[in-house]
Amino acid sequence: xxxxxxxxxxxxxxxxxxxxxxxxxxxxxxxxxxxxxxxxxxxxxxxxxxxxxxxxxxxxxxxxxxxxxxxxxxxxxxxxxxxxxxxxxxxxxxxxxxxxxxxxxxxxxxxxxxxxxxxxxxxxxxxxxxxxxxxxxxxxxxxxxxxxxxxxxxxxxxxxxxxxxxxxxxxxxxxxxxxxxxxxxxxxxxxxxxxxxxxxxxxxxxxx
Amino acid sequence: xxxxxxxxxxxxxxxxxxxxxxxxxxxxxxxxxxxxxxxxxxxxxxxxxxxxxxxxxxxxxxxxxxxxxxxxxxxxxxxxxxxxxxxxxxxxxxxxxxxxxxxxxxxxxxxxxxxxxxxxxxxxxxxxxxxxxxxxxxxxxxxxxxxxxxxxxxxxxxxxxxxxxxxxxxxxxxxxxxxxxxxxxxxxxxxxxxxxxxxxxxxxxxxxxxxxxxxxxxxxxxxxxxxxxxxxxxxxxxxxxxxxxxxxxxxxxxxxxxxxxxxxxxxxxxxxxxxxxxxxxxxxxxxxxxxxxxxxxxxxxxxxxxxxxxxxxxxxxxxxxxxxxxxxxxxxxxxxxxxxxxxxxxxxxxxxxxxxxxxxxxxxxxxxxxxxxxxxxxxxxxxxxxxxxxxxxxxxxxxxxxxxxxxxxxxxxxxxxxxxxxxxxxxxxxxxxxxxxxxxxxxxxxxxxxxxxxxxxxxxxxxx
Amino acid sequence: xxxxxxxxxxxxxxxxxxxxxxxxxxxxxxxxxxxxxxxxxxxxxxxxxxxxxxxxxxxxxxxxxxxxxxxxxxxxxxxxxxxxxxxxxxxxxxxxxxxxxxxxxxxxxxxxxxxxxxxxxxxxxxxxxxxxxxxxxxxxxxxxxxxxxxxxxxxxxxxxxxxxxxxxxxxxxxxxxxxxxxxxxxxxxxxxxxxxxxxxxxxxxxxxxxxxxxxxxxxxxxxxxxxxxxxxxxxxxxxxxxxxxxxxxxxxxxxxxxxxxxxxxxxxxxxxxxxxxxxxxx
Numbered sequence: 013x014x015x016x017x018x019x020x021x022x023x024x025x026x027x028x029x030x031x032x033x034x035x036x037x038x039x040x041x042x043x044x045x046x047x048x049x050x051x052x053x054x055x056x057x058x059x060x061x062x063x064x065x066x067x068x069x070x071x072x073x074x075x076x077x078x079x080x081x082x083x084x085x086x087x088x089x090x091x092x093x094x095x096x097x098x099x100x101x102x103x104x105x106x107x108x109x110x111x112x113x114x115x116x117x118x119x120x121x122x123x124x125x126x127x128x129x130x131x132x133x134x135x136x137x138x139x140x141x142x143x144x145x146x147x148x149x150x151x152x153x154x155x156x157x158x159x160x161x162x163x164x165x166x167x168x169x170x171x172x173x174x175x176x177x178x179x180x181x182x183x184x185x186x187x188x189x190x191x192x193x194x195x196x197x198x199x200x201x202x203x204x205x206x207x208x209x210x211x212x213x214x215x216x217x218x219x220x
Numbered sequence: 221x222x223x224x225x226x227x228x229x230x231x232x233x234x235x236x237x238x239x240x241x242x243x244x245x246x247x248x249x250x251x252x253x254x255x256x257x258x259x260x261x262x263x264x265x266x267x268x269x270x271x272x273x274x275x276x277x278x279x280x281x282x283x284x285x286x287x288x289x290x291x292x293x294x295x296x297x298x299x300x301x302x303x304x305x306x307x308x309x310x311x312x313x314x315x316x317x318x319x320x321x322x323x324x325x326x327x328x329x330x331x332x333x334x335x336x337x338x339x340x341x342x343x344x345x346x347x348x349x350x351x352x353x354x355x356x357x358x359x360x361x362x363x364x365x366x367x368x369x370x371x372x373x374x375x376x377x378x379x380x381x382x383x384x385x386x387x388x389x390x391x392x393x394x395x396x397x398x399x400x401x402x403x404x405x406x407x408x409x410x411x412x413x414x415x416x417x418x419x420x421x422x423x424x425x426x427x428x429x430x431x432x433x434x435x436x437x438x439x440x441x442x443x444x445x446x447x448x449x450x451x452x453x454x455x456x457x458x459x460x461x462x463x464x465x466x467x468x469x470x471x472x473x474x475x476x477x478x479x480x481x482x483x484x485x486x487x488x489x490x491x492x493x494x495x496x497x498x499x500x501x502x503x504x505x506x507x508x509x510x511x512x513x514x515x516x517x518x519x520x521x522x523x524x525x526x527x528x529x530x531x532x533x534x535x536x537x538x539x540x541x542x543x544x545x546x547x548x549x550x551x552x553x554x555x556x557x558x559x560x561x562x563x564x565x566x567x568x569x570x571x572x573x574x575x576x577x578x579x580x581x582x583x584x585x586x587x588x589x590x591x592x593x594x595x596x597x598x599x600x601x602x603x604x605x606x607x608x609x610x611x612x613x614x615x616x617x618x619x620x621x622x623x624x625x626x627x628x629x630x631x632x633x634x635x636x637x638x639x640x641x642x643x644x645x646x647x648x649x650x651x652x653x654x655x656x657x658x659x660x661x662x663x664x665x666x667x668x669x670x671x672x673x674x675x676x677x678x679x680x681x682x683x684x
Numbered sequence: 685x686x687x688x689x690x691x692x693x694x695x696x697x698x699x700x701x702x703x704x705x706x707x708x709x710x711x712x713x714x715x716x717x718x719x720x721x722x723x724x725x726x727x728x729x730x731x732x733x734x735x736x737x738x739x740x741x742x743x744x745x746x747x748x749x750x751x752x753x754x755x756x757x758x759x760x761x762x763x764x765x766x767x768x769x770x771x772x773x774x775x776x777x778x779x780x781x782x783x784x785x786x787x788x789x790x791x792x793x794x795x796x797x798x799x800x801x802x803x804x805x806x807x808x809x810x811x812x813x814x815x816x817x818x819x820x821x822x823x824x825x826x827x828x829x830x831x832x833x834x835x836x837x838x839x840x841x842x843x844x845x846x847x848x849x850x851x852x853x854x855x856x857x858x859x860x861x862x863x864x865x866x867x868x869x870x871x872x873x874x875x876x877x878x879x880x881x882x883x884x885x886x887x888x889x890x891x892x893x894x895x896x897x898x899x900x901x902x903x904x905x906x907x908x909x910x911x912x913x914x915x916x917x918x919x920x921x922x923x924x925x926x927x928x929x930x931x932x933x934x935x936x937x938x939x940x941x942x943x944x945x946x947x948x949x950x951x952x953x954x955x956x957x958x959x960x961x962x963x964x965x966x
Contacts (some may be wrong), residue, residue, distance in 0.1 A: 052307025061304035065773030425875020479949030503802035
């Protein structure tokens, strides 16, 4: 056995090409492997089947709501209001336009779906039934109501909803009145009719 | 300005001028740590153990995001991970496969130590840290196994915690204290979860750092048992040393590739491994009113479990004789007769106590003592091995034969531990127990016997 | 060293093989495992499961919409499989109260989400066990329910697949019995019991000189076609139960093949990297 030092390439010399090629190849293949291995970990953050099931669309039969009254249901933890508007209520909606902050529902924070804007004064698919999320667009309280015309000092002569937290008011199409803390109209959830009387909230796809 | 001088440029230079200990550590432990150039197959398992530790911690963190440590929800939460969390089954199988592979890698890592005398001076402390890591690993596995809350989880924990009740005087109260309840229950699950997910991983990380630092302070051993620091060149570096980085970092990446092929083959194609890695009974939710027909610990504990079960009242006489024989051997070996006489007297007293009704410990308690002893005896190895050479390569061939026989006994005892006991199997386990302890306790004598080959001053290495 | 070790290993193997004395379990039928990959079998099994099992047994860890994996869509699941008011995103729970179940059957019917994995043992595969159990009923006047089962003696579960039709069962047991007075060796006894389709038994007992403990059975159905139809139905059901115990199973194997090919490639590249560095170490 020689008394020599183990011979190694000079540390300061440029890297030999075989080493460089092998290093690049290993890093490329290894990098791909790391990404593939990381994928399940990253995916595990997405909503699980349990979360998706809890957030699944909800069906509601609108024929259970008597005229002039409102029923509530829940979708993704949020209150959903279904209000059966009488013809008098519907007429009233066009007359309030100059007292509303966004009468045409043009603001983009909570965009109103096109299928609910065929008549911007109604904000619903079927004129009689309003379907909105009952959460005030100011800071998230659930407004009270519906109050008939003249029964609430905050609403004055208009019928509508009043939020108890900071006093925002909304009409019977969910539109916010001017000069109130809430900037936007009440959000219209994705929904569609699957029969004449049954509405599915949370799903507005054309199929199925 | 009080900035440090730095050899590095750019962002690295900026960092190094302000925290030179970072790159200093890289140099000390990687690029200027001179390791022997003749490492072989047995030297992969240290870095692999570190990789498995990282795998267990990372997969553990992601599992804790979805697991519920509550007796009413734990079992269902594991299946929730398997079925409903995207990618959850992969994370769970990584953790369960990782647990078994951790023990495979660690046992092979320890075997390397026995092959090449890695526990000998000046590396006794490295070995002791390693033994403490092994104890913590066994605890970590035991606490973790309760978490799925299956039948095996529950009854395995019940049996092991009840072992503590065998301790005289304080036993039953100690078991109650450990459990936090009259039987293994929600209180036990919550504290075991705290140990498994938080306390022991932190302790393990600290111990692994200590283990590696203690090694790097004295330098690595090698298959020839040659101390490379005794032959240094003009520049002060060992003649047979090569910098760990890049030579061994690259070498260990290759080892990792082979390891991952085996690891992922099991994970994707046979994660249950015939019921050894994921036990069948653990797919049944824990039922405190119904014990499964056949409880056994997980495979990596079975050799010690075999020893526990082998200690029966009939066996006590053989143990007593063994203790007396050892005492006689010590008596005739030590130079000072008084020490010898004292040892002999103690051994005779112990032997009598083992059999005397009223004072004697239960075989059950001796089982616990010997099971504990079978793990603790590893700590004593640096002082039991008195051979003039470190490595099996330069020792008489029959020394390696004894070591291999010990390995076979260990594996056979492990296999016996998975089976229900019969009189014949218990007999074999008893023989195995005697051989196991004989290997260690007679080592001061057999390690000095035979003709030793001369150890070279330079390592044996073929360029490749 | 090897010459002395080898006979020791042989003795060890023989010794370890002998099981503790006790009742032998029956030699299980083999479930036709190729059905595990047959979508048609899995769907048929799902239908049998929903119709026959999912009223006493729950599958609380399994969600209805996971059945998409075996080729069923929401409409099919809702129309053909869900009988109550559950939605397709719900878990397969049942309305039977466990306390009532215990009172009615003596034992709460176990949840089936993991059943084939849970019933596997060193002696048999869970699939074989359940395949044998569901088809292994025979009439037995001496049992509390009037029925018995070759895979699970004195089972509390009723015979769900009685549409097999009446059958004659022949059970052959070979057991070791404690030595009789005056003898020192345990006796090896074979008992052949024939149960007719009304549950009356005729047993014949013979002492054997050689043999091992065993338990075999055979059935003679009165209606071959009906019995075969039940065999098919149960085979599909077991395929479904095996899939339900690990719905990620098929994708696990599929992804695994690709992962291992990739790892082989990585190891070759890493090996060449190692060679590129170590060629310089002399």
